[in-house]
Amino acid sequence: MITSFYSSSSSRLTTFPSYNSPTPTLRISSFPARLKVLCPPNLPPLITITNVLKIADSLNLSTSTPPPPPDLHTLLKPTILVSEKLGDAGLDLLRSFADVDCSYNLSPEELCSKISSCDALIVRSGTKVNRQLFQAANGRLKVVGRAGVGIDSVDLQAATEYGCLVVNAPTANTIAAAEHGIALLAAMARNIAQADASIKAGKWERNKYVGVSMVGKTLAIMGFGKVGSEVARRAKGLGMHVVAHDPYAPADRARAIGVELVSFDDAVSTAHFISLHMPLTPATSKVFNDATFAKMKKGVRIINVARGGVIDEDALLRALDTGIVAQAALDVFCEEPPKDSKLVQHANVTATPHLGASTKEAQEGVAVEIAEAVVGALQGQLSATAVNAPMVPPEVLSELAPYVTLAEKLGRLAVQLVSGGSGIKSVKVVYRSGRDPDDLDTRLLRAMIIKGIIEPISDTIINLVNADFIAKQKGLGISEERVFANSETPVDSIQVRISNVKSKFQSAVVTESEEISVEGRVKYGKPHLSRVGSFEVDVSLEGNLILCRQVDQPGMIGMVGGILGEKNVNVSFMSVGRNFRRKKAIMAIGVDEEPDKDTLNKIGHVPAVEEFVFLNL
């Protein structure tokens, strides 16, 4: 039984105590982007307007609704395109929240034509997520989920420019990849694949397939991250001497596993076996080339479960032919699937078709990990596995939530004080905080200030992903300063200052610095404006705001309040700030409704009012 529903955009709660009458009515009083149905409990918690109507229908409820909203698009259930095989548990999770389109083996053109009707895309390493795809998405694609670790197949720069969040599933396939690395190491050392092919061909070649032992040999792990560490742990169990090279790995992790961290040259020149576990980046591309192979011990054996592109494949072929490299075991290739590859055909190469992550367990784990990340991102949560946005842990996020709103409102307010035609080039943000600088992550606040400043004057949608990029693109320089405040809260106040512009409200300009300056703080969990220029005020940053500068004299509140009252404009907050008694004062008036032009003109004509501005928050 539906007992109540909550409209998140209007914050109106309508309660239906019971539905005993034959045709109970479900009233929908507004069309928010999402409706949260609190009951019945067996329904998914987050459902869309379309579902509400369907559910109402199935429960035999008559529905009375206002006319359809203009933007139906935002009301629809999100659509998630899954372009490569994903585990069932992940798909079930996605389906409980969205329309899921599993279309495997799409050509790049087919993918581009589908993408503009999708809110999220989930891929594995077989799908290239390039700039054309973001262009084709036409602004609808909000999240790309990489069901795995490597994000070298996603154009992160383009994703960021288009404000699309990229998340990955970094942990669930670690063990599978490490086990595959060890499997390849052992298979290569003992010629398992070659011997298997030989016996199946009816031969019995015991002398041809004499292998090499692993115990006591040196294994160099190149890239001592999640997979590299797990390979190291297992190789130690095989009695190998393990060294690792990783410019960013912590020494204590290596010590704990009994691995020595060494330089690149030491690693490649001392090892009998070299196992690659670094990501493919511009810095690691073809790092195993002729010069590197020349440094290796003759007869070295190489395992690559990372990315084909870290090896110059032609150079490896030469090294195999000259015997510098005795054997190679490769799971990954520059081009996948490899075409007419001499490497794959080489007698001393053991090859698998990118199977590192392909265990049942890993695939189920990855599917759930990526489904949770994508659904969370579509619900507006910050993801812990975001690749192109700051990762803000949930506890930090909930602590900063009221300051996030304050930051956006201050940006929005400050930009409306700039007179039309003045290009904003430089914004300074001053945070007063009792926190140690390392203990206050302001990236989220900065992004929201940028959003507040840019969105009212442009058609670009700003989010945490693209805020810095768009600011830079628009030539907007943002500098930040922290000032110590003796305060228990994470942020005591935030000040937004815009320099080198004209203001349409002169009182917002601090005379000494000639900057427009507004300051706010969080009071009772709500954003408040605490200072305009050099005037102290105290008004809630909700709804609309009228700022007036007037001669500080009795009767002003009544006069302006009366003009608003005459037109049925409700005053929600009012505060007066002044520097000197009976000189100038600023009146900040929060109003629920937007006054018409006539009413605003009347305020402007009050003799003691010297200037005023109406601001929409």
Ligand SMILES: NC(=O)c1ccc[n+]([C@@H]2O[C@H](COP(=O)([O-])OP(=O)(O)OC[C@H]3O[C@@H](n4cnc5c(N)ncnc54)[C@H](O)[C@@H]3O)[C@@H](O)[C@H]2O)c1
């Ligand atoms: N074959 C597969 O199916 C499969 C499965 C999982 C992971 N992978 C690949 O394995 C790689 C590692 O995965 P992970 O989960 O361990 O990632 P990870 O981020 O935990 O580890 C990568 C490590 O490489 C290090 N590194 C970066 N640049 C380096 C450089 N120039 N030299 C040496 N080390 C460098 C990093 O510091 C990091 O410690 C990724 O490329 C991933 O795509 C492949």
Ligand SMILES: O=C(O)[C@H](O)COP(=O)(O)O
């Ligand atoms: O980067 C990864 O996670 C692995 O290469 C796995 O890729 P896959 O999802 O295409 O198997």
